[in-house]
Amino acid sequence: MTERADPAASAVLETSKAGTPVLSLRSATLAYGDRVLWKNLNLDVKPGEFLAVLGSNGTGKTSLLRAILGQQQLSSGSIELLGEPVRRGHRDIGYIPQQRLIExxxxxxxxxxxxxxxxxxxxxxxxxxxxxxxxxxxxxxxxxxxxxxxxxxxxxxxxxxxxxxxxxAIASNPALLLCDEPLSSLDLNHQRVVSDLIDERRRAIGSAVVFVTHDINPVLDKVDRVLYLAGGRFRIGTPDEVLRSEVLSYMYNTPIEVIRTRGRVAVLGAPEGYGVHDHLEHHIDDRGQR
Known part of the structure; x- marks a missing residue:
């Protein structure tokens, strides 16, 4: 966690009670008919915390952001921002979308x-x-x-x-910064620049960051905890606690291998768009685990 040093920090965040989470989900469930994306999700995100949200395509990562933004209604449960129910257009939420070129x-x-x-x-x-x-x-x-x-x-x-x-997204000094794959389509240099900008702002004013990504490696050194979504299940913990072969194998109900090398993480055997990847995958085809 980090200290808030910027005097321009969010007024709501500055006056919030000590220990009050910026974001709180209780028994949060999102389903479309019989298809459950996630169920009974309990999560508190503290000021200055960097939470990475990972998972395969279609597991509800962007839907989670939409629910926090007040654009998607939960099937059951609740979401609160600074102790109050979330609402659409909340001024204490900043949002960074996926990179799309402006016409x-x-x-x-x-x-x-x-x-x-x-x-x-x-x-x-x-x-x-x-x-x-x-x-x-x-x-x-x-x-x-x-x-x-x-x-x-x-x-x-x-x-x-x-x-x-x-x-x-940061102009209003938000208490919560939501990032929906903000590094997609960027080269490695710009990935580093953009992720550093987000992290610097977090450290300056204590904004909590919820960062949806397909690849944790560009922000791995910044992440406090991971929320991993897969198969209607979820796991929350530090990267070392969640990004483990036995944990992901259970979540996907299939053998998964997690490899760590040179400060990077590779996941082998997970579905496409699974949430963490590395160039190592392209060199392990002979093992049949891509």
């Missing part, structure tokens, strides 16, 4: 998107005063985007656009 011709500049992270919730035409402009400048500087602050976002590279999305 050419979109006139919004980088600073415009970050400004929307501050006043986009207000009705009517946004009025950007000096205080807001200064805040936008600080956010742009914090994500290393000052040099292209006034450039149309559509002309920026994928990595630069994702920096701006991080800036937009």
């Amino acid at each position: 050419q011709g979109t006139p919004l500049r980088a600073r415009d998107l970050v400004t929307l992270g501050i006043n986009g919730h207000r009705w009517g035409l946004p009025v950007t005063g000096r205080k807001t402009r200064q805040q936008v400048d600080r956010v742009l500087a914090s994500v290393g985007a000052t040099s292209y602050a006034n450039v149309p976002v559509a002309t920026l590279s994928g990595g630069e656009q994702q920096r701006i999305r991080v800036g937009q």
